[in-house]
Amino acid sequence: MILSKDIKTVIVLPDFPTEREKFASDELAAYLKRSLGTESVFANRAEPGANNFFIGGPKRNPATAALISQEEFDAQLTGAEGIFIEIRGNTAVIAGSEDFDDAERGAVYAVYEFLERFIGCSFAAYSKPGVFAGEILPRYESIKLSDTRYVKAHADRPYRTAIIQYGEAAGNPYHELNLPFIDWLAKNRYNRILTWASVYEAYKKTGLIKELEKRGIRMSVGHHESSRMWLPYFGNEYFPEQYAKTHPEYYRLNADGTRFTPKSKDDHTGQWIYCSRNEECINQISENLISWISENPSVDTVAFWPNDGIFEQCSCEKCTKYSKVENYTYFQNEIAKRVSAVYPKIKIDMLVYVDLWECPEGAKLEGCLQIDEAAWAKDQRKCGKPDGSCLSHTEFEENILRWKAAGADVVYYDYYMGVYGNRQRIIPMADEIQSIWKRFENVGISGAGTQIECFNIWNHLMNLYTFGRTAYDSSLSFEDNLASLTRLFGEGGSYIAQAIRLMEQTLDGQEIIGFAGKYMIEHIDKETVYGLFEKALAATKGKTERNNIRLLRMAFRYSDIETADSSNSRRTAVSRFQDYDDPTGELAYMATHFDSFRHNDPGYAIAFPVTNTDTHGFVPDKWYDFE
Numbered sequence: 001m002i003l004s005k006d007i008k009t010v011i012v013l014p015d016f017p018t019e020r021e022k023f024a025s026d027e028l029a030a031y032l033k034r035s036l037g038t039e040s041v042f043a044n045r046a047e048p049g050a051n052n053f054f055i056g057g058p059k060r061n062p063a064t065a066a067l068i069s070q071e072e073f074d075a076q077l078t079g080a081e082g083i084f085i086e087i088r089g090n091t092a093v094i095a096g097s098e099d100f101d102d103a104e105r106g107a108v109y110a111v112y113e114f115l116e117r118f119i120g121c122s123f124a125a126y127s128k129p130g131v132f133a134g135e136i137l138p139r140y141e142s143i144k145l146s147d148t149r150y151v152k153a154h155a156d157r158p159y160r161t162a163i164i165q166y167g168e169a170a171g172n173p174y175h176e177l178n179l180p181f182i183d184w185l186a187k188n189r190y191n192r193i194l195t196w197a198s199v200y201e202a203y204k205k206t207g208l209i210k211e212l213e214k215r216g217i218r219m220s221v222g223h224h225e226s227s228r229m230w231l232p233y234f235g236n237e238y239f240p241e242q243y244a245k246t247h248p249e250y251y252r253l254n255a256d257g258t259r260f261t262p263k264s265k266d267d268h269t270g271q272w273i274y275c276s277r278n279e280e281c282i283n284q285i286s287e288n289l290i291s292w293i294s295e296n297p298s299v300d301t302v303a304f305w306p307n308d309g310i311f312e313q314c315s316c317e318k319c320t321k322y323s324k325v326e327n328y329t330y331f332q333n334e335i336a337k338r339v340s341a342v343y344p345k346i347k348i349d350m351l352v353y354v355d356l357w358e359c360p361e362g363a364k365l366e367g368c369l370q371i372d373e374a375a376w377a378k379d380q381r382k383c384g385k386p387d388g389s390c391l392s393h394t395e396f397e398e399n400i401l402r403w404k405a406a407g408a409d410v411v412y413y414d415y416y417m418g419v420y421g422n423r424q425r426i427i428p429m430a431d432e433i434q435s436i437w438k439r440f441e442n443v444g445i446s447g448a449g450t451q452i453e454c455f456n457i458w459n460h461l462m463n464l465y466t467f468g469r470t471a472y473d474s475s476l477s478f479e480d481n482l483a484s485l486t487r488l489f490g491e492g493g494s495y496i497a498q499a500i501r502l503m504e505q506t507l508d509g510q511e512i513i514g515f516a517g518k519y520m521i522e523h524i525d526k527e528t529v530y531g532l533f534e535k536a537l538a539a540t541k542g543k544t545e546r547n548n549i550r551l552l553r554m555a556f557r558y559s560d561i562e563t564a565d566s567s568n569s570r571r572t573a574v575s576r577f578q579d580y581d582d583p584t585g586e587l588a589y590m591a592t593h594f595d596s597f598r599h600n601d602p603g604y605a606i607a608f609p610v611t612n613t614d615t616h617g618f619v620p621d622k623w624y625d626f627e
Contacts, residue, residue, distance in 0.1 A: 001051055001090050004142035005037035008050040014061045015044055020104035023214040024111040025055050028094070031115050034137050046091065056107065057084065057095040064093050074098075079154025081191070081472070083110040086149045087118070097154065103216035105191055109472075112187050113152075118145050122487040123187035124465050125457060125548060126180040127604045128596075132543040132627055133551060134180075134605075135187075136488055152473060155191075157440055159411045159447030160471040161220070164195040164454055173202035176602040177455040179211060184457065186215035188465060189472035194220035194303055194349070194449050197229040200296075209298050220349055221296070222303035224268040230288045230304070231274075231281070234265050238295075239288055250274060250281040252314040271311040272356065276327030277318035286338035293343055301370065303349040304335065310354055325352075326360045333365050340368040351413065352403070353377065359402040371403040372449070374413040375513075383516050384428065384507035386478070388435030401443060412448035415513045416463040417456065421574045424459045424607040425517025425559040428503035430466040430478060437474040447471055455596040456607035459555045461485070462500055478504075489552075490545030492536030496552065499532040503556075521563045529556060543627040550623055551606055554590060557623070558608055561587055577609045585616030589624065 003009070009032060011025045029040035046052040046063055057073050058065035064073075067088065073095075077084055080102035084095045094114050096106020115121040120138040127133035162185055185193070193212065200221040203209050212219065222229065228236065231250065235242045243250055244261070252260040252273050260273045274281055289302060306328070313324035322330070329350075336348040346368065352359075353374035365371075375381040375396055382390045391397065391412075404410045418427050440447060450467050457464050466481045482500060486493035503520060511519040533553040540546050562568070565580045565587075577598060580587050591610040596603030599613070 001087055001092060001145040002142055003032065003036050003038065003051060003140070003145065005039070006142075007038075008047065009038045009040045010047045010050045010052045011040050011042050012046055012052055012054045012061065012063045013042060013044060014056045017055070018104055019214055020107050020216050021055050021060070024094070024107045027108070028053060028055075028111045028114070031119065031121060031137065035119055035121070036140050036143065050090070052091045054091065054093045055095070055111075057098050059098050060095070064095065067091065067093060076151045077106070077153055080158065081106045081109060081155035083113050083150070083152040085110055085114050085117075085151075087145050088147050092145075100154075102155075103191075103218060105186075105216035108186060108215055109152075109189065113150065116484075117150060119143070120487075122484070123184065124485045124488050125461060125551075125605075126177075126184045127458075127547075127551065128602050129176065129180065131547070131604070133547040134544070136490075136542075136544060155189075155472050156474040157437060157445075157447040157471050159192065159449070160190050160468055161192040161194050161411075161447065161449030162190050163413065163449040163451045164193050164199060165451060173199045173208070174206060175455060175596075177596055177605060178206070178208055180605070181455055181457075182208065182211055182215070182217065185468070186217060188468040190468045191216070192218045192220060192301075192449070194223070194301075196223040197221055197225040200299070213298055218301070219299045220301035220303045221299045222349070223305055224308045226302075226304045227273055227307055228265075228268065230292065230302075231285050233262055238292055243284075247281070247284070250278055250284065252311075253316045253319075255312065255315050268307050269309040270307040271309050272306045272313060272324065272328050274331060275314045275316055275319060276322075276331040277314075277316070282331060282334045283338070286335050289335065289339050290342050293339070293346060300345060301347045301349050302339070303351070303372070304332065305349075305351040306356060323360070325356050325358060328356050329360050329363055329365075333363075333369055336366040336369040340366060344368070347409065350408075352399075353413070358399060359406055363403075363406040365403070365407040367407060367409065369407075370409045370411060370446075371400065372411055372413050373400045373403065375415060376413075376419075380415065380419065380512040380514055382509050382511060383513050384432060384504070385509040386431040386435060386504075388432050388439055390432060390509050391436055392439040397439075397443070400445060404444060409446055410444075411446050414448050414450050416450040416467050417452055417460040418513050418517060419451070420453070420576045420609075421514040422517045423562055423574070423578070424453070424456065424609055425521060425563060426459060426503065426555055427463065427513065427517045428500070428507045428520055429513075429516070430462040430481070430500075431504040433463070433466045433470050434474070434476065434478055434481075437470045441474055453597075453607060455603070455605050458551045458604070458606040459558075461552060461555075462504075488545065488548045489536055490540040490542050492538075492540035492545065492549055495532045495536035495539065496549065499529045499536075499556075502529060502532075517559060518563050521559045526560060537622070547626050550626060551594075551604060553623060554594065555606060558587070558590055562610075577611050579611045582610075582612050582614075583616070585612075585614060585618035588612035589615045589618045589620060593624070 080100035082097035122136040
């Protein structure tokens, strides 16, 4: 197949294409035009003499059925989210798994795989719309593609989740970078978003739910706002009843004889706020969930989580016979049982963390209950060992497997961007991800979610890229992912790869996630890293590639300056945004010119949680001179 703007391109769709097939076809046409200048025609049959792309397998597309039998196709794609690509002469079949209830993500992934594998695109990053930064699209007059077949039989793990945070000005659901971020998730094999109930409602208002559905991305909804959504203390648009007034007995009885009371309508603290053994309360929440699910078909998992914080449990006579985690587990399991009786495909996601962590002895759990174990029990896990031993074969794994043995589905809540106490410093922990995902496959852990503070990928680019890619294909090595990622940096990619390897080697399990970035920057050979960035920029020709180098170097530079700031040694409490000494004004310059969180909307998809705005007349050099 020779692709060129001078050769007609026909994208052959099924007679009745689904939303995902139409989206995949539109993406293929758009990227072929951007790389080769081709104008694609959409049709239901092939055209002699043209380059024909058949979208969909033989069951979906009669044109494909003429090339490959259903029996052969089914033997190739054996599970959900599989990819099938075959180039034969002037025809290419691009299809995904059929009949696995996978939201047809395989068809979408197959198009992106074709564009990356055969056209040379890179979707490893995104940035501010309209600037030269982010993904790479090579330009050709023409390109010759040899006959070949590529197959990925199925996704290795089904649960690959971005846990989206928007708290305390760290982004918002109306931000301009929402759509580029969602686009990036799909291109890099994330298949789910877990987020707050209010964010989900905002997504509906902005049309982002439709964008998620186009890409086959599912949603887990609730988070620390679950109680405000499904048993609202003050009532809400779905459930106007003010349950605190009509049923105060549903809520936790405090030791002083009062009932739980939130601090305000927006308060999401208080941890487990219910009387866990109140059957009427369980029934009411179950009824409310069933009603809500009927109105929100794009949600297939309810993240029914406690409020935030650590508090005492209900002091009533029934609850005090059991431990807090026993009561919490009983309540969640009963809700799962009632909801699944009406919606058997819906999962109830139960967060287990801090003192709601250990699986109760003798627990028997519903299969529709999904245990979401945070890598944060009494403390956060350590990170950075390439053999995965900061998580695998630890108390975290032992506990999650006890939950699995009790009958529940199990996944991890992890922190590949750290927690906010890490201050968005680079945490080089990508080299352990490959081992972790292989271990998940071996022991039957369905997958993991990683917290992501929107809209920031550059501070943790290697982690977040590796997470999605390896979760989908656990055969990928660290070096496989590194080679793929560093295509973002053009001719300078080999130097950036050396810098990333040095960061990964410096962090080797010495610290928990909250302090890992600080440890790395204090122990790495910074002179060598800065020198590698210099060599990379000098070697690289393309504007986008050069700007990508600047963004990654800026994340390292921020980590260096922030950690060295003298106010860090005096600070006793950490909040999401900090004021720094910043005598040169460089931190303030980064934040006010490039940050996507607070100072600059939309910014460049990079985070500097800095309140400073005084740049002290800082004069930017080539590292801030974007092209």
